[in-house]
Amino acid sequence: MEKIKKYGLDFIKQQGVVIAFLVLVLIASIRYSEFMTYGNVTNVLRQSSMIGLISIGMTFVILTGGIDLSVGAMVAFAGVLVAKMSGSGLFVMIFFPILICTALGAVNGLIVTKMKIAPFIATLGMMMAVRGVNLVLTGGVSVRVSDDVIGSYQVIARKFFLGIPIPVWIVIIVLLTAMYVSKYTKYGRHIYAVGGNEEASVMMGLNVDWVKIRAYMFSGLLAGIAGVIFASRVGAGQPVGCEGWEMTAIAATAIGGTQLTGGKGKVSGTIIGVLIIGIITNILNLQGNVNSWWQGIITGLLLLVVVVIQSQTIREKIMDRRVRRSVG
Numbered sequence: 001m002e003k004i005k006k007y008g009l010d011f012i013k014q015q016g017v018v019i020a021f022l023v024l025v026l027i028a029s030i031r032y033s034e035f036m037t038y039g040n041v042t043n044v045l046r047q048s049s050m051i052g053l054i055s056i057g058m059t060f061v062i063l064t065g066g067i068d069l070s071v072g073a074m075v076a077f078a079g080v081l082v083a084k085m086s087g088s089g090l091f092v093m094i095f096f097p098i099l100i101c102t103a104l105g106a107v108n109g110l111i112v113t114k115m116k117i118a119p120f121i122a123t124l125g126m127m128m129a130v131r132g133v134n135l136v137l138t139g140g141v142s143v144r145v146s147d148d149v150i151g152s153y154q155v156i157a158r159k160f161f162l163g164i165p166i167p168v169w170i171v172i173i174v175l176l177t178a179m180y181v182s183k184y185t186k187y188g189r190h191i192y193a194v195g196g197n198e199e200a201s202v203m204m205g206l207n208v209d210w211v212k213i214r215a216y217m218f219s220g221l222l223a224g225i226a227g228v229i230f231a232s233r234v235g236a237g238q239p240v241g242c243e244g245w246e247m248t249a250i251a252a253t254a255i256g257g258t259q260l261t262g263g264k265g266k267v268s269g270t271i272i273g274v275l276i277i278g279i280i281t282n283i284l285n286l287q288g289n290v291n292s293w294w295q296g297i298i299t300g301l302l303l304l305v306v307v308v309i310q311s312q313t314i315r316e317k318i319m320d321r322r323v324r325r326s327v328g
Contacts, residue, residue, distance in 0.1 A: 016257075017255060017256055017257050017269055017272050017273060017276070018272060020276060021272050021275060021276050021279075024276060024279050024280070024283075025279065028279060028282070028283050028286075031283075032283070032286045034286065035282070035283075035286060040282070040286075042160075042164070042165055042168075043282075044275075044278050044279065044282050045164075045165060045168045045278075046157075046165040046167055046168060047278060047281070047282075048274050048275060048277075048278035049165070049167035049168055049170065049171045049226075049229065050075065050167070050226040050229055050230055050245075051226075051245060051248055051249060051252065051274055051277070051278070052171045052175075052252075052271060052274045053170070053171060053174060053222045053223075053225055053226040053229075054071040054072075054075065054219070054222055054223050054226050054245060054246070054249045055248075055249040055252040055253055055256075055270050055271070055273070055274050056171075056174055056175060056178050056222055056267055056270060056271070057071065057218050057219030057220070057221070057222035057223065057249075058071065058219060058246075058249040058250060058252075058253050058270075059178075059253050059256075059258055059265060059267050059270045060178070060182070060191060060215040060218050060219060060267075061119075061215045061216060061218075061219050062195075062250075062253055062258055062259075062260060062262060062265070063182075063191045063192060063195045063215070063258065063262055063263065063264075063265055064191055064194050064195045064211060064212050064215045064262055065119075065194065065195045065198065065261065065262030065263070066112060066119035066212060066215065066216070066262070067119045067120055067123065067250065067260075068105075068108065068119070068123045068216060068219045068246065069120065069123040069124045069126075069127050069246050070104070070108060070123045070124075070126035070127040070130060070223075070246070071219060071220075071222075071223040071226075071245065071246045071249060072127070072242045072243060072244060072245035072246040072247075072249075073126070073127045073128075073130035073131045073134070073242070073246075074101045074104060074105075074130060074220060074223035074224065074227065075223050075226045075227040075230055075241075075242040075245060076130075076131075076134055076227065076230075076237075076238060076239060076240070076241045076242045077097070077100075077101065077104075077130050077133065077134055077227065078097035078098065078100070078101050078223065078224045078225075078226070078227020078228055078230075078231070079097075079227045079228075079230045079231035079234075079236075079237040079238060079241065079242075080134050080137055080138055080143060080231075080237035080238075080239055081093075081096065081097035081100060081227075081237070082094070082097050082145065082153075082227065082228055082231040082232075082237055083142075083143035083144060083145050083231060083236055083237030084137065084143060084237065085097070086145045086146035086148075086149055086150075086153070087146050087148070089149070090149055090152060090153060093145075093149070093153070094153075094156075094228055097224050097227060097228060098221060098224035098225055098227075098228060099224070100224070101220045101221065101223050101224030101227065102217050102220045102221040102224060103220070104126065104130070104220050105216045105217040105218070105219050105220020105221065105223070106213060106216065106217045106220070107126070108122055108123055108126055108216040108219075108220070109209075109212055109213030109214070109215070109216035109217060110213060111125075111126075112212060112216070113208075113209035113212050113213060114209065127246070131239075131240075134239035134240070135239050135240075137239070138237065138239040140239060140240070141239075142236045142237065142238050142239070143236055143237045143239075144235060144236045145231065145235050145236060145237075150235055153231075153232055154232050154233075154235060155232075156228065156229060156232040157229050157230075157232035157233035158232070158233070167229050167233075170225065170229070171271075174222065174225075175267060175268075175271055178267045179266075179267050179268060182266070182267055187211070187214070190206055190211045191211060191215065192263055192264070193206060193263075194206065194208050194211050194212065194262075194263075195261075195262025195263035195264070196262065196263030196264070197263070227242075230242065244296075248277060248299065250303070251273070251277065251299050251300075251302065251303040252270055252273035252274040252276075252277055253265070253270050253273060254273070254303055255272075255273035255276055255277070255302055255303065256268075256269030256270035256271065256272055256273030256274075257269035257270075257273075258270060276302075277299055280298055280299070
């Protein structure tokens with residue numbers, strides 16, 4: 001009986017996020033007849049796509065033991081650059097902002113690794129600086145994408161391929177790539193090693209700084225892609241848009257099972273965390289008479305619960321190790 005109980009608790013701990021997702025889908029399906037309609041499902045997926053992208057990047061950063069508070073500002077910055085450069089042709093207006101955001105991610109990584117600044121402070125400074133640049137470039141007002149290219153450009157966010165929104169396809173491609181890199185490549189193993197024990201990684205001869213820099217670059221790259229999608233969806237660059245997205249990405253990553261202290265977690269879990277937050281938002285919209293501000297309250301409470309559980313799990317593991325050493 002004890003073994004069955006222990007197995008059941010271990011299963012819930014390991015698959016808790018999947019169980020929570022399925023329960024949420026079941027409740028929403030029963031409560032709202034329109035929840036499982038094609039239009040609503042594709043809408044939820046499309047709305048979750050941008051958060052999904054920056055959450056994947058956030059997962060890589062957190063796995064190394066860091067954090068990136070600048071991603072929301074970078075998404076808005078990429079959108080502003082798209083609108084500002086929309087007279088230069090589709091190729092330039094799409095790929096230049098992504099390149100710039102990747103470079104800013106590299107700067108984050110360099111500040112954290114070479115200047116030994118805490119990731120929270122370094123990326124907070126980057127967030128504030130990029131927000132300031134957005135305001136300087138736009139005067140604090142939205143900048144429309146040029147009428148000459150807006151029709152072709154908005155295909156990215158508004159069209160479907162094989163019945164699935166194009167932004168969702170982009171997330172699927174990035175997700176599969178990230179899962180492969182994290183699970184089957186040497187760099188993926190290095191990420192977990194650095195996040196799990198940085199001192200041991202240095203002793204093993206790993207280039208810890210380069211591992212971290214690449215993680216921040218990847219986070220910046222995905223923020224840039226999310227910004228391109230965001231500007232395509234609204235048809236403009238919004239300098240004050242995407243506020244709080246970094247916190248939503250952190251919450252989705254934690255809800256998905258990634259340990260905020262680094263070294264443990266899966267990208268697949270992060271996407272489920274993104275979907276859980278997306279479904280909660282959708283439920284509030286379908287309810288109609290509930291203020292949308294409740295989304296922040298619910299997401300915050302979920303994050304708090306996850307952090308408490310993670311802390312408890314870490315304490316239990318430390319106690320187990322101490323008991324084993326004392327017995328040995």
